[in-house]
Amino acid sequence: MARRKVGLKAKFAVLFVAMAVALLMGNGFWRDSVQHSQVEREMLEAARMLAVEMDAVWDFLEINQGQFVRNADGTYNVYCVVAAKVVAQKFTNNSGGVVIHYTNIETRKPTDAPDDYELEALYALRDDPGLGAYYGLVETEDGQAFRYVEPLWMAESCLECHGGPEGELDVMGYPKEGKAEGDLAGAVSIIIPADTYLASAQESAARETLVFFAFLACCLLVAFFGVSRLVTRPLGKLGVAAGKLERHEFDVDVRDVGQGDEVADLARCFDSMARELKALYEHLESEVEVRTAQIVESNRELERQRRELESMNRILQQDNLLKEDFLAKMSHEIRTPLTSILAFVDLWEQTNTPRDEGEGKIMSEMKLSSQILLSMVNNILDLTRVEAGRAEVVLGPVDVADLLGMARDGVTFLAEKKRATVSVSVGKDVPVVLSDAEKLRRIVENLVSNAVKFVDAGGRVRLEGSYDFAARELLLAVSDDGCGIAPEDLPHVFDRFARGNPPAGVVDRCYGSSGLGLALVKNLVELLGGNVSVESRVGEGSVFTVTVPAEPLGLLADGDEER
Numbered sequence: 001m002a003r004r005k006v007g008l009k010a011k012f013a014v015l016f017v018a019m020a021v022a023l024l025m026g027n028g029f030w031r032d033s034v035q036h037s038q039v040e041r042e043m044l045e046a047a048r049m050l051a052v053e054m055d056a057v058w059d060f061l062e063i064n065q066g067q068f069v070r071n072a073d074g075t076y077n078v079y080c081v082v083a084a085k086v087v088a089q090k091f092t093n094n095s096g097g098v099v100i101h102y103t104n105i106e107t108r109k110p111t112d113a114p115d116d117y118e119l120e121a122l123y124a125l126r127d128d129p130g131l132g133a134y135y136g137l138v139e140t141e142d143g144q145a146f147r148y149v150e151p152l153w154m155a156e157s158c159l160e161c162h163g164g165p166e167g168e169l170d171v172m173g174y175p176k177e178g179k180a181e182g183d184l185a186g187a188v189s190i191i192i193p194a195d196t197y198l199a200s201a202q203e204s205a206a207r208e209t210l211v212f213f214a215f216l217a218c219c220l221l222v223a224f225f226g227v228s229r230l231v232t233r234p235l236g237k238l239g240v241a242a243g244k245l246e247r248h249e250f251d252v253d254v255r256d257v258g259q260g261d262e263v264a265d266l267a268r269c270f271d272s273m274a275r276e277l278k279a280l281y282e283h284l285e286s287e288v289e290v291r292t293a294q295i296v297e298s299n300r301e302l303e304r305q306r307r308e309l310e311s312m313n314r315i316l317q318q319d320n321l322l323k324e325d326f327l328a329k330m331s332h333e334i335r336t337p338l339t340s341i342l343a344f345v346d347l348w349e350q351t352n353t354p355r356d357e358g359e360g361k362i363m364s365e366m367k368l369s370s371q372i373l374l375s376m377v378n379n380i381l382d383l384t385r386v387e388a389g390r391a392e393v394v395l396g397p398v399d400v401a402d403l404l405g406m407a408r409d410g411v412t413f414l415a416e417k418k419r420a421t422v423s424v425s426v427g428k429d430v431p432v433v434l435s436d437a438e439k440l441r442r443i444v445e446n447l448v449s450n451a452v453k454f455v456d457a458g459g460r461v462r463l464e465g466s467y468d469f470a471a472r473e474l475l476l477a478v479s480d481d482g483c484g485i486a487p488e489d490l491p492h493v494f495d496r497f498a499r500g501n502p503p504a505g506v507v508d509r510c511y512g513s514s515g516l517g518l519a520l521v522k523n524l525v526e527l528l529g530g531n532v533s534v535e536s537r538v539g540e541g542s543v544f545t546v547t548v549p550a551e552p553l554g555l556l557a558d559g560d561e562e563r
Helices: 008-063 080-094 116-127 156-162 195-246 262-351 357-388 400-410 412-417 437-453 487-492 517-527
Strands: 099-103 134-140 143-153 184-193 396-398 421-426 431-435 460-468 473-480 531-537 541-549 551-555
Touching: 008 080, 008 134, 008 143, 008 184, 008 195, 080 099, 099 116, 116 134, 116 143, 116 184, 143 195, 396 437, 400 412, 400 421, 400 437, 400 460, 400 473, 412 421, 412 437, 431 437, 437 460, 437 473, 437 517, 437 541, 517 531, 517 541
Parallel strands: 421 460
Antiparallel strands: 099 184, 134 143, 143 184, 396 431, 431 551, 460 473, 473 541, 531 541
C-alpha cells in the first residue's frame, strides 16, 4: 500500500501549531504559578498594613492610658485592650469582608476563642518566636481567603492584668495568668477575602495570554509564509524540473529559483546536472544503437554456436552410448573366460597334487590374478550401470552378519597370500534390515579388498556392523592397520582412477588396482541414499564408514558376533 504524500507546508503547519500549543500551555502553567504567588504577596502586604495600623491604635491607647477617666475604685473607664478590640470590631463591620480578631490560646471571653487555623498559628508562633507571622491562602465556606496571624508579646503595662501572682483577680475581676514580660500575650488575626484579588489576577492573566497568543500567532504566520516563499515554493519548482528529467525532458531551466541563498545554489547545481544528463543521454542513445547492433550480432553468433553444441552433444551422447555398450560387452566377454579360468584352477586344486613348489605357486598366482582381474571387470560393469542410470535398488531382508561374512570370505585367498587377519564384528542389537543386499555386498567387498591390499604381511582388517535405531540407519565400518592415506590425497580417494601416492618411506603395495573400487563404493552408497566417509593417519591405517538408511525387520538371536 503506497504511503500518502504529505507536503512540506502541511508538515510545517503541524509543527507550528504544535509549537504554539506547547508555548501557550507553558505560558498558562507559568502564569498560574506566578498569579498565585503575586496574589499572596499583595494580600500579605495588605494584611501587614492592617496589622501595623492596629498596632498603632494599641500603642496609642497604651501610651495615653493614664489620661483616661478613673472610676471611684481606681479602675479606668477604657482599657487599651478593650479599645483595640472595639476598633477591630468596628473595622470588621464596615470593611466589606475583612475580619480583624484578637485571640489567644486561653481566652477570658468565648468571643475571643481561636478557630483551628488561629490555634495552629498560635502554637507555631509560641514555639518559634522568630517566625514573625503565620499566613497563607486557605479555602473557606465563602471561597478562598488570606489568613494572617501576627503575635502580641507581654509588655510591662500588660502585667497589671496578666502578671502575677497567678490566680489573683485583676482590676477587671479576672484571674491573672502569671505571665512575664516577653511571653506570648495573644495574636491579631486578619482574614481578607481573596476572590476579588484572584479575579483581578485572572483577568490580568487572560489579557496577557491574549497578547502573548496574538504575538505568537503573528510570529508563526510570518515564519510559515517565509518558509512557504523561501523553501517550499522553490522546492516545488525543482520538483517540477525533476519530473521533466524523469520523463527524459532535459530542457529545464531553474537558474531563477531562489534568492541568492542555499536554495539558489541547489538550483544552479540542479541546472548543471540537467545539462550534463542531456549530453550523456544523447551520447548514450548513439552508444545504445552501437551496442544493440553488437548484441544482435552476438545473439546470431550464440545461436549458431548453440546449434553446433546441440549437434556435438548428440554426437557425444551417441559416442557415450557406444562406449557404454562397448564396455558392457567387453567386460561381459572378459568375465566369462575369467570365470572359467577360476573354475578350472579350483578344479585342478581339488583333483591334483602339485608336482613341485613351482607348479603350486604358478597356479596360486594364476588364481590371484584372475580374481583381481574379475574384480576389476565387475567394478567396470557396476560403475557403468550406475553412471548410466540403469542401476535399480532391489529391497529385501539383509542379515548384516551374513553380509560381512560373505565379504570376508571373498578376500580369504588374497588375505592368506599376505598372511593378513580379517575379522567380523556385529553388534548384538543389530536387526535384520530392509535394503539392497547385492549392492551392500559390492560396497563391503570393495572396501575390504582395498583394505587387504594396503596392510603389511600379518596385518589386521576389521569389519564392523551396527545400527542406529534413532536415525534408522545401518552403519558399516572397515578398518585396517596399513600404511594409511596422505592428507593431500584424502579429498580425492573417491574419485575415479584416483590411486594416490604412497606416503614418504612407504613401499607402494597397491598392486592390481584400477582406481575404480572406491568410486563405485561412493556411487552405490549414494544410490542407497547414504554417505561414506574416511579417516586415516599415515603409518597407522584407515577407517571407512558407510551409513545407509534401512528399516529394521528383526533382531539377531545370539547377540554380538565376533568371527
